[in-house]
Amino acid sequence: MTLLRRLLLVVLVFGLLLIGGLMRFVDTVARQAEPPPGQRTDGxxxxxxxxxxxxxxxxxxxxxxxxxLLISGVSTGASKATLAQSLTQALPEHLLARPEQPGIDVPALMECCVDLGFEATDTAGNAAEAVAWATGRELHSLRLVTANYHMPRALVEFRRQAGSITILPHPVRPDFLRVEDWWRHRADGFFLLGEYSKYVAALIRMRIEDQIDGWLKADS
Incomplete structure (x- = not known):
């Protein structure tokens, strides 16, 4: 019975830590906001x-x-032309440049000012790809655009690899995810739990790698 009680206590403590961590993570996601208007970055x-x-x-x-702009994690079959077509279809009609109205000229922007990154297959790869791009172009600050639920994990990876490059988070709120009342919707709850698990895994991996680096430097 003593062993069973100890096991139940461990399970209870782990469950409370998991719930507490998840609620803090969701609160962080919900509180994220876009940077103030006019705040500029190099890329x-x-x-x-x-x-x-x-x-x-x-x-x-x-x-x-x-x-x-760098689009990181582009699939190998994509190109500037196909992405420009998709963006033109996705943007509201009133925002697009037309002969009779000013607006966003997506193909022109893609040609002049957009680079595509094909190497990244995960968030750590996105960070490595973006930092290499910024370093090669001598950019000292980056505005990071990703979904609000993905931003905490992305910042872990980017800030670890960025060095002196400043990272400005710009979260995007996806239509499919209801963060404010996630507990009312099972799908949203499981989705956020999965993202929280990935976030914790990224933190653990980062600390393990830092510890190993510390040991290697101490031995050298």
């Missing part, structure tokens, strides 16, 4: 994989929030 990097990210990034580029 913009947008991570593929969710609705609204690319349209947000191209609108920021068109509005002059940076001079150049």
């Amino acid at each position: 913009i990097v947008v991570l593929t994989g969710g609705s609204g990210r690319l349209t947000t990034a191209i609108r920021l580029l068109d509005a002059g929030h940076a001079e150049r």
